[in-house]
Amino acid sequence: MNIQFLQLQTHGDDRGSLISLEEGKNIPFQVKRVYYMFDTGQGVKRGYHAHKSLKQVAVAVRGSCRFLLDDGKEKIDFRLDNPCQGLLIESFVWRVMYDFSPDCVLMVLADSLYDEADYVRDYATFQSMVNP
DSSP states (O other), rough: OOOOOOEEOOOEEEEEEEEEOTTTBBBBBBOEEEEEESSSTTTTEEEEESSSSOOEEEEEESSOEEEEEEEOOOOEEEEEEEETEEEEEEEEEEEEEEEOOOEEEEEEEEESOOGGEEEEEEEHHHHHHOOO
16 A cells, blocks of 8 residues: 655744645645544544545644554554644545544545545445455
């Protein structure tokens, strides 16, 4: 599985830092939806799904969390903890987010609006779709 991290250019001076997210520049798709997770309790795991067509970029704006990504052939587990780095998640990648730090704010940019029909929420179904 090819995990792609997007390096987000930081601008700043003695007043602080700023990162600008722009579709077609550092975000490789048109942004249709933005959401973020915070105050995730200790021991909570989120995700447990894949998308049929949705593409996303996840950024740990503050704190950290772990991602387990699975394309049906390979699983990769890593920590996302750099607000200057975006994680590109393509379609048909199962994801689980866990081990959220108490201060974690995980922001996600998506290329389409919420559509329940795009979700694959059953792992066995996901496996049969990616390994027919």
